[in-house]
Amino acid sequence: MAGRAWYDVSPSAARLTGSLRDIGYDFPTAVADVVDNSVAAGATRVEILIEYDGTDSRVFIADDGGGMSPPALLEALRFGTRRDYGRSELGRYGLGLKTASLSQCRLLTVVSRSSRSRVRTCARSLDLDLIGEWDQWVVVDPANSDPTVLRARQWLAEGTGTVVVWRSLDRVLPEKRPEGGWARRRLDTLATRTAEHLGIVFHRFIEGVTGRSQLVITVNGQKVEPWDPFAGQEPATVELPAQRFEIESPGSVGKVTLRRFVLPSRDSFNDPSGFDRLSGPLNWNRQQGLYVYRAERLVQWGGWGGIRGIDEHTKLARAAIEFDTDLDTAFNINVAKMKVSLPAQLRQLIEPSVNELCILADDAYRKTSRVRNAAPVPADLGAPAEVRAAAQAASHAGLALRMAAMQVDQWSAWEQIETLLRRQSPEVAELLGLDRG
Structure with missing residues (x-):
């Protein structure tokens, strides 16, 4: 810009952080975005503790990953971190930890330990009240006497890892009477919903089928059970041959895998309760369709992506679309990593295969109905x-x-x-x- 005037127009920290709180998370998806960081850090165990204590209620998300040094932790709390993400890493925009956490709370504290040989931890906080008062992008050291921070440090006494703490839960607790019975029940409900959500989106990591160490996730001490949408343990599940496609992305070409399944009818399940569990959060009709996996993490599920409509007769049809992070741009993945758009070229390529799958699912459904109604x-x-x-x-x-x-x-x-x-x-x-x- 030699010879031209230029001006530094930094955004208002108070205004922008307020806007970023409404990026689209709910409580379970916000927790899942933080767990993404644990997976990237090589964690084999993630413990989530949702504690009710009136206005002092808090959430802990602790892992046994590699942890962060003080400079790395400071960078992790930067909005739009400058660090690069490698292929297959679940992060993308450098916003997840901050936007996910602050969508639910006003005070985010991270405590981390990166050395196995030395019991030394570092702690930093993002405080929306302080950012609003100063209107600056500031990260602070929490008080050494803070009992919540002391608990987090004790969590890391045995080895490396990171503890994320959410406090001032203004988006979680009711504004009026946050210390009432309704607030306690709300946290209990959120704990249940969070466990179900994590069991869905991280089911491949929990099952240990990703080529990395098996992941154990607990919510309030209860182990999260994986939810395999394709009923892989059922002998009557039919898997059709996998298909692979090449998709163009700016500057590169990436590969997409399509896997197709016809699930068993209720009568063919080993355990009828398994059929009910496989109905999923959207129930059988809306749960049919495409399951989109980004780097083995389930991002979006249900519906046929504009290829065809939902039909009672094809509710046993489900298909997995799998791609790696090199195709993020092609799939237009959003910041919260909860939504993607199928590339037009991919939609055209998979349409015949999807229609063939639905023909078989339709047959399976009608055969079952004929036998049941005879x-x-x-x-x-x-x-x-x-x-x-x-x-x-x-x-x-x-x-x-x-x-x-x-x-x-x-x-x-x-x-x-x-x-x-x-x-x-x-x-x-x-x-x-x-x-x-």
């Missing part, structure tokens, strides 16, 4: 038991043949076979449930 035939009036059993087996054969054709990538050939059967042997097509075009 009127029982009196033994003295109907066919012999072995004949009825053979007819029932035949009613499932068409679905098995369709799935087999899909699994060996011969769907086009199978469609020709179906068309021929319906034309030349309609009674066979009806017996196999292939009489619908």
Whole structure:
């Protein structure tokens, strides 16, 4: 800018921090964003403690990761940190720790220990009241006598790690009567919802299928159970062949994997309660569709991304879309890492595969409905038991043949076979449930 006048127009710290509080988090998603940092730090255990104490209620999020040195901690509390993020790291914009925490509280304190050989911790705080008073981007040292900070330091007495503390929970507790019974029940409810949310978004890390150490998460002392949306432990779950696509992103080309599943009907689950649990937070109909994973972390789920609509008959169909952080720009991931947009080129590529999956899910649903709704035939009036059993087996054969054709990538050939059967042997097509075009 030689020869040109320029002006430093720094944003108002008080105004901007106030605006950043409304970036779109709720309590469970804010906790999950902080847990992202624990995962990036190599943690194998994350403990979340939500303590009710009236206006002094607080939240602890503690991990056993690598911890941070004093300079690294100070940088971590910078809005828009200058540090670079490596491939597969869950961070992106350098805002998550701050925006997630301050969306729920006015006082954020972080205590960390990075040395295994020396019991030395560092602590820093972001105080919205102080930022508002000074209108400056300031980070302060909390008082050494602060009992909450002392508790956090004790948490790190055995090894490295980080403890994030939320206080002044103005967005969590009711403004009126924060010390009442309703406030206590609200924190209990938030603890339950948070455990469910973490079990969903980090289920691959909790299951230990990510290629890194298995992650244990607890909320108020209770271990978080993973929620696998594809019922991988159920023998009747059908997984179709995985497909891989290349997607262009500014400056690079990234790979996307599509995995497709037809879930079992209630009658085919080993345990009927498992079917109810797999209905998920949105229930079966709205839980069908695409599950988008960014670096193994579930970001968005439910719905077909504009490819097709929700249908009762395809509620057993679910598909995973997996990509790494090099495609963040293509997927337009938001700051809270809760929402993505499918690239138009990817939507076109996967549309035929999604439609094939839904055909199979539709068949599985209709076969189950026919068997469930069939009127029982009196033994003295109907066919012999072995004949009825053979007819029932035949009613499932068409679905098995369709799935087999899909699994060996011969769907086009199978469609020709179906068309021929319906034309030349309609009674066979009806017996196999292939009489619908």
